[in-house]
Amino acid sequence: MLFSTLLPLSLLVTRAAALWPRPRSSSTGSSFIKLGDSFKVVVARCELAKELERALENAPILSRLSLSLNSTVVGTLADEVANLYTLDESYSLSVPAATDLTSPTASAHLTARTLVGLLRGLETFTQLVYFLPAADETVNGSRYIASVPLRIEDGPAFPYRGFMLDTARNWYPVEDILRTLDTMASTKLSTFHWHITDQQSFPLEIPTFPDLATYGAYSADQVYSTVDVTKVVEYGRGLGIAVMLEVDMPGHTASIANAYPEHIACLDARPWSTYAAEPPAGQLRLGRPDTLAFSKRVLQNAAKLSSSAFFSSGGDEMNERCYLDDPETKTALEARNATVDELLGEFVRGLHDTLLVSDKTPVVWEELVLKHDLGLANETVVMVWIDSANVRAVADKGHRVIHAASDYFYLDCGAGAWLGRYPNGTSWCDPFKIWSKSYSFNPLFNLTREQHKLVLGGEALLWSEQAGPENLDSIAWPRAAAAAEVFWTGGSVKEGERSVGEALPRLHDWRYRAVQRGVKAIPLQPHWCALRPGQCDVEL
Amino acid sequence: MLFSTLLPLSLLVTRAAALWPRPRSSSTGSSFIKLGDSFKVVVARCELAKELERALENAPILSRLSLSLNSTVVGTLADEVANLYTLDESYSLSVPAATDLTSPTASAHLTARTLVGLLRGLETFTQLVYFLPAADETVNGSRYIASVPLRIEDGPAFPYRGFMLDTARNWYPVEDILRTLDTMASTKLSTFHWHITDQQSFPLEIPTFPDLATYGAYSADQVYSTVDVTKVVEYGRGLGIAVMLEVDMPGHTASIANAYPEHIACLDARPWSTYAAEPPAGQLRLGRPDTLAFSKRVLQNAAKLSSSAFFSSGGDEMNERCYLDDPETKTALEARNATVDELLGEFVRGLHDTLLVSDKTPVVWEELVLKHDLGLANETVVMVWIDSANVRAVADKGHRVIHAASDYFYLDCGAGAWLGRYPNGTSWCDPFKIWSKSYSFNPLFNLTREQHKLVLGGEALLWSEQAGPENLDSIAWPRAAAAAEVFWTGGSVKEGERSVGEALPRLHDWRYRAVQRGVKAIPLQPHWCALRPGQCDVEL
Structure with a gap:
């Protein structure tokens, strides 16, 4: 080394x-x-x-x-x-x-x-x-x-400084995750947010429910056993990095149906775009006591595996139509004269009770407080992903916030549409977020002074529709390092506390070091420019 | 294997x-x-x-x-x-x-x-x-x-099926090039277009002029010796791949000044954007017999190294202001009462005479026939890069064409601006060219039946402002394979001769094979979709 x-x-x-x-x-x-x-x-x-x-x-x-x-x-x-x-x-x-x-x-x-x-x-x-x-x-x-x-x-400006990896759409070997932890440590990131399951696959071994991974993983080789997860957790611990697991619920759970179809509504319903943000459709049933009990036990088991004080129960992109067209959920809605949001609130609050008993602070995606009125406890931490402009609304509701906005920190944006038969399809979150876009983010933007304390930090996120072990390093680094400095160093580019011009030569240095350590971090400019700070700046 | x-x-x-x-x-x-x-x-x-x-x-x-x-x-x-x-x-x-x-x-x-x-x-x-x-x-x-x-x-629809790599803005080890040749062979590509020098560095060892690389390469370790080039040429030969070198002239040559400053006009002139498409400025002097003789000998030596019947003398992005503000070129222009284009024509025709004597057919970028009227011989092959719409104009002038258009085949587009101090900068050739965009290209579009024979084929291109060995595989593959099928199989998507829906499952297969061979080709979709052809198609 x-x-x-x-x-x-x-x-x-x-x-x-x-x-x-x-x-x-x-x-x-x-x-x-x-x-x-x-x-x-x-x-x-x-x-x-x-x-x-x-x-x-x-x-x-x-x-x-x-x-x-x-x-x-x-x-x-x-x-x-x-x-x-x-x-x-x-x-x-x-x-x-x-x-x-x-x-x-x-x-x-x-x-x-x-x-x-x-x-x-x-x-x-x-x-x-x-x-x-x-x-x-x-x-x-x-x-x-x-x-x-x-x-x-x-010392850090914010305690939560994260990198999120989706290991469900495409799978990553444990060694790639360990290397990522090393790279995270080199930018002083504090949290590996492991989006470990999703609708496409369920690679996490849950001790009480081994069938979830046996039937929900892409293959027997593409499973994270409890030994694997523990290895990641312990490796992270040695680097001062907490591992926060996310088991996304109730949406993004079609893969659970491979083992437990009784818990899933609108499984693989067509056309998929009516029932889900991406194929395949399927959501954990609401208003079904068995399903809530099952989901609570899954989270309880997963919570034991992770080292972070936080645990994410997900909650993004719930599709209402899925429930209205599911005979079983429909019956429950009618029998109790309830709305989908009422059943959703019952479900999510139930999950969070379990997390709190497990000494984990619940983390959710923004819709669960902005789109749905679920009466979640104030301690619930909210990740803002759809638009950084939504942070203020979350803070106004008194929740603590983790910045994860697609307009600044989504590493996958800009690579074009991944759906088939779509020659001219562009990425929904175009354009590509260049390092300097992420870097220019102000974590306290648009918040009152009183609300500043609600900002826990932020993270760079890699969703894996078009990513896998092949491009993990090259799509993530050095861009995720830009996010790392935003949340370690804090301050604002607009106020002159940080500057993209000052930062670039330092980021080149960071990247050369990363490459020397075997990380395939990409060059941000021709080597000629890296050797001559400032000489490749734009002339506007 | x-x-x-x-x-x-x-x-x-x-x-x-x-x-x-x-x-x-x-x-x-x-x-x-x-x-x-x-x-x-x-x-x-x-x-x-x-x-x-x-x-x-x-x-x-x-x-x-x-x-x-x-x-x-x-x-x-x-x-x-x-x-x-x-x-x-x-x-x-x-x-x-x-x-x-x-x-x-x-x-x-x-x-x-x-x-x-x-x-x-x-x-x-x-x-x-x-x-x-x-x-x-x-x-x-x-x-x-x-x-x-x-x-x-x-059998192939077109004989020239290429992959272009720029090894001057950032340098690539020979082993990466050999692996790229293997991957090219697996898509039946026929030509490695090696854009080996540029304004940022001159990594090619030219026997008569060793100082070019000694002083023009980024470092002594970042040189392609004649032994290296021969190794690449012979490896390609074993795969049925020709190596076409490009020594881009007269623009994109500032790196020559490290050894031979007397041949370069407007070296590193500021602001760079007045004198060049990107930093640093500098172009081979026109109207200077010594410089022409030097350039001819450089090409003569380089031509000996390459195996393709074609050789590219480049010719893109010549900056006229550079010459008008260069005292020595200005003197030559005035003394001979000539225009820049007249001197440029003399220069390029001189280079091509040398290439023809070396049994190489000259290849140029499109500006040398569309923007400048240089009286180039009809045999000159023209690469269209700025816009695929320009192919017709080149064919109308009777030149043979190689498709290399940025709107279909530039692998580097869509990654944002690489210039410094440019937080919101986008890529000039946005958006990212997804595989299906390249795949939907019709090589005979907008040409008369008579002009079809002028189309030699096409290529996918990787310019290296934001690329290096770290992302070579992941940025190139499997997208370059889409271009490979366009020019091997021919036909048109519009006419139903090829279809992105039919192609995607085959391309997934190709990509899994490439990964098994150690090529870091990226997933185009979640593995779930690759396992279920058609089920992740867009619903429009």
């Missing part, structure tokens, strides 16, 4: 501390230090060693970095990740002046109040190090830190 | 001979045959063996396929590839009925008039074979051919 960026010396000089995401504050000098061959990381409290083993393995073995935890209580990473959205992720990092390195015990210092804070700081330290080949090719090059003395005070 | 597609049995039955591109004609039966473990390919004339060694290595070692060449003269692949655009690439393939396989010498038969024809037929044979796992997992599965007896008569 490489832990430094190989760049020409000229760039090293002009790009002092090209960190991504940008720290809250930093001060730099103008000297260089060279990291000695015997560089080591020194842990100030030995009980940290085990917990940080993985991160330390990844850390550069160069000169000397002292880690210390400014806290009377040392928790476990498991505790911290379970409480990530109220955790102090901040850290301080200092690299001494070159002149202060004469003492053999001279050290860089990293301090934080939590283990996750130390992990965030270690990532920053890693990004400070650049490799330069020796002029004589037969000699090894060296690793350097520029702009010392250097002092960084850093 | 795998040479068969693994699919559920239900699909094997419904998808008789899911070949890509579709053969000119085929007849199929309804039986299956199983290919024996000792299947072998039998070569009817032993002198074929060496030439086809590579293709045979790739062929399934299953039952027995007899290859024969219906020609009195057996040429070499080198000869054939050098004459690819007038070569007979047709072949006949028959697979006997299951009932005729009782004899131990029963054989499938592949006949062609050329070695390249045999290669095309072998690819077809490979696509006939499907692998089915055994019901008992401890036993090996078997390979099958469906729909026997089967007889295919096939």
Whole structure:
């Protein structure tokens, strides 16, 4: 593994501390230090060693970095990740002046109040190090830190900083997910939102209901066993990343019918466009006590598997016609003289009761508070996906918000229609969201000062109609890194707190590092431009 | 290497001979045959063996396929590839009925008039074979051919079927190019159009002028040596693919100034948008005998390296202002009382004289016949890129045409603007060209019957402002395969000769095979749809 960026010396000089995401504050000098061959990381409290083993393995073995935890209580990473959205992720990092390195015990210092804070700081330290080949090719090059003395005070603007992956429309091997977690960690993202099931397939092994995956997955090889999910959860934990599962309900559940057809209304009804946003149609039946009990047990089991304090019960794109044309649901509606929304409210509140008992805060897609009036508890967290303009309405209802808007953060937009027999079909959420579009997002836009505290953060999302392991890296990175900085660094491009012109050279650096680590992050410009910051800017 | 597609049995039955591109004609039966473990390919004339060694290595070692060449003269692949655009690439393939396989010498038969024809037929044979796992997992599965007896008569509608790669804006390792040639062969493409140099870098080693690459490449590691180019040419030859180099002139040459600044006008002039379509500005000087002599020698050297009968001298996006503001060119224009077009004509005709002496037919981008009146010889082949509507004007001037239109075949369109400081920038050639858009192209559209013979074929193109080895496969495939069928199979979607609905299930098959071979071709739909042809079609 490489832990430094190989760049020409000229760039090293002009790009002092090209960190991504940008720290809250930093001060730099103008000297260089060279990291000695015997560089080591020194842990100030030995009980940290085990917990940080993985991160330390990844850390550069160069000169000397002292880690210390400014806290009377040392928790476990498991505790911290379970409480990530109220955790102090901040850290301080200092690299001494070159002149202060004469003492053999001279050290860089990293301090934080939590283990996750130390992990965030270690990532920053890693990004400070650049490799330069020796002029004589037969000699090894060296690793350097520029702009010392250097002092960084850093912490996130928002606690929820996510990446969502849909593993149901097309399936991804676990190794691709682990690599994605590594890449997420390199941008200080905090949450892997795993949209693990959908109408096309149900790849999640649910212990009490093994038939769901046995019959609902694309194949026996395309299942996430509980061992797999645990592996992902534990790998994420080592990186300070919480895994938030989503089992989308009551829509997007046709795949459940492969094992339990009795729970699904309007299964594969035609034309599909009357009954669902995409084929195949099918939704969990409402007003059916068996189905609610089943759904609650599915969530209860899935909640046990995930490490985030949040759990998403989904709730997007419910189709009313599906229920009105389903004889069984129709009977229930008539027998109780109820509306679809009344039965939907009963269903969703039932699911959320189960989540709360499982110590999970329920997360839903925006329709469940904006389109339907279900009387969901105020604690329910709402993901806004249809349009970023809808955030205000959610906040006005008093719900906490996670930004996931298609107009800024959908990685799949702009690739054309995926439906068949549609030669000129365009993407519903055209155009393609370029990195700078995501980057220009203001997380607090259009909210009152009072509402600012309702913003938990945001995420970049990859829906997989036209994605799979083949383009996971290339469609996600470096664009998802742009979203990561929006929610770590905060601030507004309009107010000049962030700038796409300032950010691009740093993002190039981040991308070269990612490629060196084996991530197929795409070039945003010709290499010529990356070598010459600003010279490929548009002239408007 | 795998040479068969693994699919559920239900699909094997419904998808008789899911070949890509579709053969000119085929007849199929309804039986299956199983290919024996000792299947072998039998070569009817032993002198074929060496030439086809590579293709045979790739062929399934299953039952027995007899290859024969219906020609009195057996040429070499080198000869054939050098004459690819007038070569007979047709072949006949028959697979006997299951009932005729009782004899131990029963054989499938592949006949062609050329070695390249045999290669095309072998690819077809490979696509006939499907692998089915055994019901008992401890036993090996078997390979099958469906729909026997089967007889295919096939040959291309157009001789030039290409894929263009720009390796100058971002660089690609040779291994990526070789893999791309394999993928091209699997769609029966005939020409690798290697846009090898541009204004950002000059990675091509030119023997007489080594400084061009030494100073013009991004780095010493990002050079295509003559050994590298020869490797690509020979690898392509083994697949029946010609390599057509393009050294774009006189525009797109700023990178030459790194070694030979005296030949470049308006080098890096600002603002770049006044002097070039993208940064950095710089064009080969016109009206300067030294520069013409230098450019001719560069082309002469490059022409020796390539295997195609064609060679492209480029010629797109010449900027007139660059010359008018360049003191040296201005002096030449005034001294000779000439227009820029007059000097441009002298320059381009000079280059083409050199190419003709090198036995290469010159290829140019459309501006050199539509925008400038240079008196180019009728033999000059013209690539239409700006708009497919311009093909008619080129044909009206009597030039042969290669379709390369941005509105159908540009793989890079739709990914947003790549210039810096441009948050809402869209791609100039929006939207993204989905596979079915390319597929719906009619190569003979808007031409008179008399002009049909001027159409040599077409190509899919990848410009690399936002592409590199990281997304080469995923941005190119399977979309470039759609273009491949347009020019192999010919015909029109409008006239019902081809259909996007019929094509999609076959293209899914092609893509699953490509993925099995290690090509990161992206899914066009959820796997659910690929398993159920037609069920994800749009309902308009």
